[in-house]
Amino acid sequence: MAIQVDLETAPTQTGMRRVAIDPVSRVEGHGKVTILLDADDRVHQVRLHIVEFRGFEKFVQGRPFWELPVMVQRLCGICPVSHHLAAAKALDIVVGATRLTPTAEKIRRLMHYGQILQSHALHFFHLASPDLLFGFDSPLEKRNIVGVAAEYPDIARKGVLLRRFGQEVIRVTAGKRIHGTGAIPGGVNKAVAKEDRDLLLADAYRMIGWSREAVELVKRLHFANVGLYNSFGAFRSNMLSLVAPDGSLDLYHGGFRARDEAGEILFDHVDYSHYWDQITEEVKPWSYMKFPYLKALGPEQGWYKVGPLVRVQNCDQIPTPFADAERREFVDFGGGQPIHATLAYHWARMIEMLFAAEEIKDLLHDDDLLAGELVTGGTRARRGVGVIEAPRGTLIHHYRLNAHDQVMRANLIVSTTHNNHAMNQAIRQVAKRYLDGRTVTEGLLNHIEVAIRAFDPCLSCATHALGQMPLEVELVDAAGARVDALARHGDGTIERCAG
Amino acid sequence: MTPTRLVVLAWGNESRGDDGLGPAFLAAAEALADPPGLATTFVGDFQLQPEHAVDLDGVDLALFVDASRTAPAPFGFRRVEPERSATFTTHGLSPGAVLDAFAATFGRAPPAAFELAIPGASFELGEPLRERARMCLDAALAFYAGLRRDASVAAWQRAAAPGAAVASGRH
Numbered sequence: 001m002a003i004q005v006d007l008e009t010a011p012t013q014t015g016m017r018r019v020a021i022d023p024v025s026r027v028e029g030h031g032k033v034t035i036l037l038d039a040d041d042r043v044h045q046v047r048l049h050i051v052e053f054r055g056f057e058k059f060v061q062g063r064p065f066w067e068l069p070v071m072v073q074r075l076c077g078i079c080p081v082s083h084h085l086a087a088a089k090a091l092d093i094v095v096g097a098t099r100l101t102p103t104a105e106k107i108r109r110l111m112h113y114g115q116i117l118q119s120h121a122l123h124f125f126h127l128a129s130p131d132l133l134f135g136f137d138s139p140l141e142k143r144n145i146v147g148v149a150a151e152y153p154d155i156a157r158k159g160v161l162l163r164r165f166g167q168e169v170i171r172v173t174a175g176k177r178i179h180g181t182g183a184i185p186g187g188v189n190k191a192v193a194k195e196d197r198d199l200l201l202a203d204a205y206r207m208i209g210w211s212r213e214a215v216e217l218v219k220r221l222h223f224a225n226v227g228l229y230n231s232f233g234a235f236r237s238n239m240l241s242l243v244a245p246d247g248s249l250d251l252y253h254g255g256f257r258a259r260d261e262a263g264e265i266l267f268d269h270v271d272y273s274h275y276w277d278q279i280t281e282e283v284k285p286w287s288y289m290k291f292p293y294l295k296a297l298g299p300e301q302g303w304y305k306v307g308p309l310v311r312v313q314n315c316d317q318i319p320t321p322f323a324d325a326e327r328r329e330f331v332d333f334g335g336g337q338p339i340h341a342t343l344a345y346h347w348a349r350m351i352e353m354l355f356a357a358e359e360i361k362d363l364l365h366d367d368d369l370l371a372g373e374l375v376t377g378g379t380r381a382r383r384g385v386g387v388i389e390a391p392r393g394t395l396i397h398h399y400r401l402n403a404h405d406q407v408m409r410a411n412l413i414v415s416t417t418h419n420n421h422a423m424n425q426a427i428r429q430v431a432k433r434y435l436d437g438r439t440v441t442e443g444l445l446n447h448i449e450v451a452i453r454a455f456d457p458c459l460s461c462a463t464h465a466l467g468q469m470p471l472e473v474e475l476v477d478a479a480g481a482r483v484d485a486l487a488r489h490g491d492g493t494i495e496r497c498a499g
Numbered sequence: 500m501t502p503t504r505l506v507v508l509a510w511g512n513e514s515r516g517d518d519g520l521g522p523a524f525l526a527a528a529e530a531l532a533d534p535p536g537l538a539t540t541f542v543g544d545f546q547l548q549p550e551h552a553v554d555l556d557g558v559d560l561a562l563f564v565d566a567s568r569t570a571p572a573p574f575g576f577r578r579v580e581p582e583r584s585a586t587f588t589t590h591g592l593s594p595g596a597v598l599d600a601f602a603a604t605f606g607r608a609p610p611a612a613f614e615l616a617i618p619g620a621s622f623e624l625g626e627p628l629r630e631r632a633r634m635c636l637d638a639a640l641a642f643y644a645g646l647r648r649d650a651s652v653a654a655w656q657r658a659a660a661p662g663a664a665v666a667s668g669r670h
Contacts, residue, residue, distance in 0.1 A: 059514070059625045074514035075624075080545065118550075126549050148603075156603040164550040178544050 118166025125159025
């Protein structure tokens with residue numbers, strides 16, 4: 001296996017210059033990229049620092065388990081529904097609900113695909129499309145959603161309305177747009193009202209149409225600059241996701257399937273309730289975030305990526321017709337080899353958005369949503385594991401309870417953590433290509449941002465006071481002196497700071 | 500007489516210390532009965548997002564309320580104009596960016612909008628609101644009560660004017 005593993009090969013930092021990219025975003029909290037250069041100014045090492053979920057275990061410790069599905073939504077303002085459902089799935093095991101009622105499972109699935117749709121729409125239309133439509137080096141004042149609205153007003157409008165539709169699906173199934181209570185241990189707390197179902201159905205077909213257009217758009221962009229798209233931040237790696245028992249794409253439930261970088265299956269249909277038999281985490285002294293890897297391969301060879309790019313290739317088929325046709329075209333584009341291009345995440349993400357739109361339509365036509373048993377149960381347990389394919393990738397919730405039904409221990413492995421090593425690799429490839437000399441250029445920042453964005457990372461969790469700076473870049477020499485620094489403020493202005 | 504249609508959008512995470520200022524404001528404001536001539540709707544969320552542009556449709560006046568790391572104590576109040584923001588990875592938008600999303604979505608100018616920024620200092624998971632943040636929240640709510648008594652663009656514009664006592668919370 002030829003996976004590149006030299007992120008950590010710098011024997012010493014002596015003689016290296018450090019480039020620090022330190023975004024203090026008002027939304028995602030604190031992220032930082034450190035690029036260590038050798039004495040010849042070549043990129044030797046890259047470190048993406050992310051502060052994420054610190055204090056979570058303490059936050060939930062001692063709480064009664066039935067509070068968790070609501071409580072965990074406060075961990076992340078970006079994908080609260082994913083945490084809501086992953087926690088509920090873990091607690092299904094605790095209450096002995098090994099198989100949900102048809103009504104409960106379908107309502108949860110509808111909720112989940114609403115989340116997938118709105119999250120993917122937000123990412124593509126409001127985050128990625130400005131980069132992709134205008135180019136990575138286009139002026140910042142143009143490279144944003146307003147620029148898209150000015151030149152492509154239809155795209156911007158559809159992005160907003162797709163996102164809104166997804167939020168409405170969540171409201172109908174979870175009870176409200178935030179702090180939803182829909183999923184509870186063992187099922188759901190209410191059926192879908194017929195008038196709500198009819199309201200959503202009235203728009204569902206339009207959403208499928210717009211999602212198909214989005215796939216066409218992202219394909220067109222990929223094909224228009226295929227050399228760049230195929231090579232930018234590209235790296236080969238193992239891949240991990242859930243798949244359904246028949247190998248289909250299923251973002252709500254399934255067993256683990258892992259492939260190596262050549263696409264060969266490493267393990268398949270593995271029950272996730274003992275995920276620690278397959279996945280373990282490495283701690284590194286410079287990062288708050290852990291580095292998961294496939295246990296059998298070890299930390300150097302076993303790291304992997306997750307998320308849309310993996311999922312559409314890891315499955316054997318997609319169970320909805322339009323999305324499956326797009327999947328086949330995507331796989332054919334790889335010519336028999338897995339696609340590892342970082343920018344292909346966007347293409348795969350839009351295929352998943354189309355799948356979500358089709359799934360929502362199919363579920364809305366199912367009358368099980370409107371009535372039926374809501375909750376089930378069985379033999380109680382003190383431990384529960386829930387896994388779901390969240391918009392950004394695999395999400396694991398694991399809880400242990402004491403005799404009083406209070407949380408004793410909790411462990412979460414979120415999508416961004418699974419992709420930790422992979423994101424470092426992508427940034428490293430970009431830095432090697434675009435860093436030139438001792439100057440931190442705006443172009444370098446732009447390109448590193450584009451690489452990170454492709455993974456759609458959640459850099460922190462839902463704290464967002466007004467007035468923080470989105471991005472700062474600093475160049476520090478081997479002696480620790482700052483030789484260059486570049487700051488991008490929230491209003492888009494760039495400030496070069498003296499060394 | 501048609502009442503003035505006001506939407507109050509407040510956001511934040513009540514499990515993250517002073518980030519809960521927005522939700523706390525919303526909870527208190529929702530409990531108030533509308534005075535004659537005013538019809539208020541309330542929208543709460545973890546973060547401000549593009550689809551909140553839809554919540555601005557059909558209203559005369561919008562008020563964005565959030566915790567702020569830089570607002571003066573006990574609060575800041577200003578007019579918000581459409582703006583181009585430069586967020587690093589998305590996901591939350593500024594009020595000005597939501598106004599721009601409104602224009603993109605509906606093809607017309609957004610309603611007049613103002614921002615009420617309440618200073619916060621600590622945003623760690625599991626923390627409650629700090630005492631100082633509570634005091635600022637109370638002042639902001641008292642100010643909001645005054646805004647409701649004359650909910651017109653002109654009156655709010657005067658309140659937000661540089662030097663206006665209320666614009667920086669000195670009331």
